[in-house]
Amino acid sequence: MTTAEPVPADESTRARPRRPLTGRAFQGAPVVAALTLLSRLLGLARDMATAAVFGAGPVLDAFTVAFRLPNLARRLLGEGALSAAVLPALVKTREDRGEVESDALAAAVIGRLTVGVGLATLLAEVVLIPLALGWVGDLDEEWRLLWGLTAACGPLATFTCVGAQYAAALHARRRFAAAALCPVLLNLFWIAGTVGAALWIAAGAGTERAIYSVAAAVSVGGAAQVVLMAVALRRAGFVWRWDPVGTRPALRAIRAAVAPALFGLSIAQMNSLIDGFAAWGFAAPADDPTAEFLPGLLPGVGYPLRPGAASELYFGQRLYQFPVGLLGVTVGTVLFPRFAAASRGELRGVTLAGLRSALYLGVPASVGLVLTADLLADALLRHGEFDRQAAAETAAAAAWLGAGAWAGCGLSIASRVFYASDDHRTPVWVGVWAVGANLVLNVALVWPLGVSGLAAACTAATCGQFLALLWLLRRAIPEWRMAALWPATWRSAAGAAVVAAACLAARALSGPAGLGWPAEGELLAAVVAGSLAFLPAARLLGMREAWELVGLGRRRV
Known part of the structure; x- marks a missing residue:
């Protein structure tokens, strides 16, 4: 009677031995730093162009405030709290249970986040668009412009939140370049939108309309980021695996960690x-810079x-x-x-x-x-x-x-x-x-x-x-x-x-x-x-x- 030879475990399912971190703490930092520097330089170029075209005034004020809202969603659910909970879970799963389980967990997070944030963004658009068009309420032009630009930038929230989870999956594999390249891509789209706005203004459009060119370009840039990250993750060996039962405990732990992390990180x-x-x-109203801040409570006190x-x-x-x-x-x-x-x-x-x-x-x-x-x-x-x-x-x-x-x-x-x-x-x-x-x-x-x-x-x-x-x-x-x-x-x-x-x-x-x-x-x-x-x-x-x-x-x- 012969004893069967043990079948070697597949490399993708075998838990990886823990290696000491000494001497490699900053592995990947030069590439990330170089791409981040490129992104910041392009960011300065985009800011120069945006400031030159629109100046400091109510139109650019509305856009900068509107852009902060999807940017906050990215910070909270993208690069912030959710990634803070997801990345350690992916790393731990990869180290302890192998690549197959780690990929299944990443797929579960990406799928659920796409549906959840996508529906939330759609609901926000349903509320914001009527406000911007003046169908609801009696808002002045500044508020209508703010809500309109917020709606135009809204899809960026979904794209960047989902893209950040692709980035977490790449970071768990010690791949950093693609994620660091995403802000570069967004800045390029922003600059293109600003150039389009300048041409629109030169053709006779007002700045209140032309600023929508920048807002739309930002959202399209967010979609391009997701495509870039998906391709990079696929090239890194990621395989979509659906395991609703096996990933349930890790997803439960991630959900428990996200709520407190939303505020802290x-x-x-x-x-x-x-x-x-x-x-x-x-800030004082553009049409009445000398107006009082709170006439009933603080008479004589201006903005x-x-x-x-x-x-x-x-x-x-x-x-x-x-x-x-x-x-x-x-x-x-x-x-x-x-x-x-x-x-x-x-x-x-x-x-x-x-x-x-x-x-x-x-x-x-x-x-x-x-x-x-x-x-x-x-x-x-x-x-x-x-x-x-x-x-x-x-x-x-x-x-x-x-x-x-x-x-x-x-x-x-x-x-x-x-x-x-x-x-x-x-x-x-x-x-x-x-x-x-x-x-x-x-x-x-x-x-x-x-x-x-x-x-x-x-x-x-x-x-x-x-x-x-x-x-x-x-x-x-x-x-x-x-x-x-x-x-x-x-x-x-x-x-x-x-x-x-x-x-x-x-x-x-x-x-x-x-x-x-x-x-x-x-x-x-x-x-x-x-x-x-x-x-x-x-x-x-x-x-x-x-x-x-x-x-x-x-x-x-």
């Missing part, structure tokens, strides 16, 4: 949304902001998002799968490496943004219909926001540690306090500081939230101590001082008191000088993680 976006609506609500404030704040946030997106999002995106796969002993090391990188690059970036905000706004935005006063307000908002860029970079890392450790409660409560502080500070600062007051309130809330999460990290990592970051803190401060000295020297040499270069030349001189000064300083100060972000990631992404 996306609190920075919530603050941004609140600030955007505050800028809209506190604290002028028309166009929402646009000015939006562009200030866009300038701030350049370093935060390039540094914080890059590191957070690459490290999140490592957090989910790390053993308890490895988690502290990976977390410390991520936070050090956020400080090493975020603190000098904060200093650089504060020192060059006026040049950025003047060189990039003060064209066409975007006048000097709008550029000055945008620069002030960007400087206030830039002061907290280091906290924004670190926040995306610290919050993900809690979610990867299945602690969803701590970020939620810290987020609640941050939102409350932002609301109170908005009201307290908007009258004395204007748009800058809204930016300062957001910065204070973000810094407080990040520091609180750092203090509470011991809940996720028992051996965590904040003292471990002190060496990185003083190195970051020293590097920032070098960057500040180089930027100020370059501005003095190239500015009006020196060579008299225009704003574009002065900005280029300051950026080049600051960057060239930081690189050797980082080497001398031992900022190893800052170099690893460039030097690692040669494996396939």
Whole structure:
């Protein structure tokens, strides 16, 4: 009697052995950083074009507020809470039960989200379109424009939320390039829509109609993102597998994790949304700039902001998002799968490496943004219909926001540690306090500081939230101590001082008191000088993680 040879398990169903994370924490970061940089550069180009065509006024105010709503859905159900729950589940399933089970779980999430968010978007369109057309209610033109643009941007919510789950499935496979390419694609469609709007205006259309070209292009760009992600996932070996019974426990765990994560992980976006609506609500009506804010309750008190404030704040946030997106999002995106796969002993090391990188690059970036905000706004935005006063307000908002860029970079890392450790409660409560502080500070600062007051309130809330999460990290990592970051803190401060000295020297040499270069030349001189000064300083100060972000990631992404 012979004994049958054991049948070898299929590679796709075999659980993968856990490999140590040491030495590969930033695998994939250079590619993500490069594509994120390209996206941010195209984002600046799109902002320049949009500002030049429409200027800071009621039309662009309505669009920037309308765009925040599907963008919030993307942050909450796409890149935010749902991905924070889905990615660890995919990584764990892939490590413990194999690729087949992981693909089945990803397919279940994508299918259910497509139906759920699609129906919600359709319902929103049914409500918004009659409001925009004036069939319901007695709304003025500004409100009708707002609801119309919100309806036009609405499909973006479905496309980006679904696309983010494709991205989670790719990230679980250590594939990062396609997901990082999606914002590039969206920016290209946005720019095309802006060009179309400019041609429409040149043909005699009003800006209230032409802005719909941008809104429609944004939604089409969202659809293109989904197609790109689906193709990339298929090429990565993903196979659609339907297993309603087998995926039920994991889906139940994801649903339980999403509810608290909805608020906690996306609190920075919530603050941004609140600030955007505050800028809209506190701005005087375009047809009556001297109107009283609350005639019955506050007689003689005017609106604290002028028309166009929402646009000015939006562009200030866009300038701030350049370093935060390039540094914080890059590191957070690459490290999140490592957090989910790390053993308890490895988690502290990976977390410390991520936070050090956020400080090493975020603190000098904060200093650089504060020192060059006026040049950025003047060189990039003060064209066409975007006048000097709008550029000055945008620069002030960007400087206030830039002061907290280091906290924004670190926040995306610290919050993900809690979610990867299945602690969803701590970020939620810290987020609640941050939102409350932002609301109170908005009201307290908007009258004395204007748009800058809204930016300062957001910065204070973000810094407080990040520091609180750092203090509470011991809940996720028992051996965590904040003292471990002190060496990185003083190195970051020293590097920032070098960057500040180089930027100020370059501005003095190239500015009006020196060579008299225009704003574009002065900005280029300051950026080049600051960057060239930081690189050797980082080497001398031992900022190893800052170099690893460039030097690692040669494996396939």
